[in-house]
Amino acid sequence: MKTEHEIVLETKDLNFYYGKKLAVKNITMQFPKNMVIALIGPSGCGKTTLLRCFNRMHDLYKGTKYEGEVLFNNENILSKETDATQLREQIGMVFQKPTPFPMSISENIAYGLSLKGIKNKTEQKDRIEKALKEAALWDEVHDRLDKNANGLSGGQQQRLVIARALAVEPSVILFDEPTSALDPISTSKIEELISELKSTVSIIIVTHNMQQAARISDKTAFLYLGELIEYNITDKIFTTPDNELTERYVTGRFG
Amino acid sequence: MKNKKRNQKNTSNAVFKFLTFFASSLTIVIIISMIISLFYQSIPAIQKFGFVDFIFTREWSFNKDIYGAFRPLAGTILTSIGALLLAIPIALGIAIFITEICPAFLRNIISSAIELLAAIPSIIYGMWGLFTLAPLIEGTVQKAVSSTIGLLPVIGPMFQSEYAGGVSIFTASIVLSIMVVPFIAAIARDTFTQTPDILKESAYGLGATKWEVVRYIVLPYSKTGVQSGIIIAAGRALGETMAIAYVIGNRHGPLNSIFDPYTTITSVLANEFNEAVGTQLSTLFLLAFILFIANFITLAIAKIYSRRGLSNEL
Numbered sequence: 001m002k003t004e005h006e007i008v009l010e011t012k013d014l015n016f017y018y019g020k021k022l023a024v025k026n027i028t029m030q031f032p033k034n035m036v037i038a039l040i041g042p043s044g045c046g047k048t049t050l051l052r053c054f055n056r057m058h059d060l061y062k063g064t065k066y067e068g069e070v071l072f073n074n075e076n077i078l079s080k081e082t083d084a085t086q087l088r089e090q091i092g093m094v095f096q097k098p099t100p101f102p103m104s105i106s107e108n109i110a111y112g113l114s115l116k117g118i119k120n121k122t123e124q125k126d127r128i129e130k131a132l133k134e135a136a137l138w139d140e141v142h143d144r145l146d147k148n149a150n151g152l153s154g155g156q157q158q159r160l161v162i163a164r165a166l167a168v169e170p171s172v173i174l175f176d177e178p179t180s181a182l183d184p185i186s187t188s189k190i191e192e193l194i195s196e197l198k199s200t201v202s203i204i205i206v207t208h209n210m211q212q213a214a215r216i217s218d219k220t221a222f223l224y225l226g227e228l229i230e231y232n233i234t235d236k237i238f239t240t241p242d243n244e245l246t247e248r249y250v251t252g253r254f255g
Numbered sequence: 256m257k258n259k260k261r262n263q264k265n266t267s268n269a270v271f272k273f274l275t276f277f278a279s280s281l282t283i284v285i286i287i288s289m290i291i292s293l294f295y296q297s298i299p300a301i302q303k304f305g306f307v308d309f310i311f312t313r314e315w316s317f318n319k320d321i322y323g324a325f326r327p328l329a330g331t332i333l334t335s336i337g338a339l340l341l342a343i344p345i346a347l348g349i350a351i352f353i354t355e356i357c358p359a360f361l362r363n364i365i366s367s368a369i370e371l372l373a374a375i376p377s378i379i380y381g382m383w384g385l386f387t388l389a390p391l392i393e394g395t396v397q398k399a400v401s402s403t404i405g406l407l408p409v410i411g412p413m414f415q416s417e418y419a420g421g422v423s424i425f426t427a428s429i430v431l432s433i434m435v436v437p438f439i440a441a442i443a444r445d446t447f448t449q450t451p452d453i454l455k456e457s458a459y460g461l462g463a464t465k466w467e468v469v470r471y472i473v474l475p476y477s478k479t480g481v482q483s484g485i486i487i488a489a490g491r492a493l494g495e496t497m498a499i500a501y502v503i504g505n506r507h508g509p510l511n512s513i514f515d516p517y518t519t520i521t522s523v524l525a526n527e528f529n530e531a532v533g534t535q536l537s538t539l540f541l542l543a544f545i546l547f548i549a550n551f552i553t554l555a556i557a558k559i560y561s562r563r564g565l566s567n568e569l
Binding site for chain 2: 055057060062085086087088089092093095096097099101102103111112115116161164165168
């Protein structure tokens, strides 16, 4: 259906090892631009591991190994020449738990901007406001930007983290179960936000919550034991999946 | 029968409670009795010189029987500050290297070496400082500095010394810094490793380099821990005796240069206590009392700091 969509990220025969354990097996898939792609599957299926290949987060730990290719802007980001630091400016990440830095609300966002080389105070100020508005947090925090970010509620902290990721204007944001630590109201705010954001960034989201995947994603990939079992339009995955395993998982019969 | 058993249980419980209470209160009793006895022995000196005057008197003369705390106190404070200035960057560097950079096999070796550094008896530092480090410093650092910076107008004399042997406030600060590095490094290492991985990953995820993560995430996150480590090290530096007594030079004269020998409270105590009588003995008790209070204050600051840090994080 959406074959005319531009591809932002693409994996080719991607394998990933923790030591000798193969955690992601031979995955080839394409991520269209300006869409929300959900990765679902039972715990330990490799969905988070796969997500963390896209910004080479695994590089931080010893004994990890990639094989195959991950193409971003037609470049293999797994190659030695790719500067992981620069890559991560273009592919942002939001984690399971809100991770505000131990500084004020505005400094949290300014931090990412400074890393990118944007140090002009006026420009920073504009960008902070823009990012907070995009993350639907501005109205709640505009009068206490210089207060410690730890004073925000969990949901606000997570939106701050999203604002921080948005401020550096990445083309992709990776979400690793972003609402698993949040209450239902905060969760629905984040979900709403993710749906709005796809007009500006491409989104890949790992989630345990199948309703969430069904609600917000355009395409869904089902992974099991490190393998990509099925990848299709979200509606199809949740109504008439081709694979029996997928059907059993989305109908809650295992997982 | 059952009742008897219960009674036995209650008795042993009471005994146990009493023993733990006794042990804990004993520490308080010992501290208080120390303060009282130090103060009691100091009374003649306080009566003779007055507490405030005593602190600001520079003289230290057996002939006139006049003693002032100014020089030993200044020596103690200066060597401690010097030691901390040298030790803090080195210790933080070590802690950063161990936690963030160093390969696993080296980590244990370096950690053990640092723990060993803390376990060396201080008299050994003193001997090594006097016989090896002091001549070495005199022949290298001191020589180089006094023939360059030492020739500058105004500040030059602060880097010149007429005393030979290399024992000086500078050498004492270096020896002291080596002694306190393990304390700061160990506490810094422990607090650095407590920085949540997910927080560091978030910074890396924004495109931070290792240095940027350390500078802006790990260090701020560990600020309180590192600060209390520094204050504990300061307490240790203030009270260090044997090593300092060897390398400070024990000279009750005006301090004109960082390469001049000088004196500290602890070195005065170590050197003069054996032969002191009368006013001099009481004076030494008063110096000890002052040191005790200084240490007490640093410890109190450390406690307040770490408590305030905790309430900030919540």
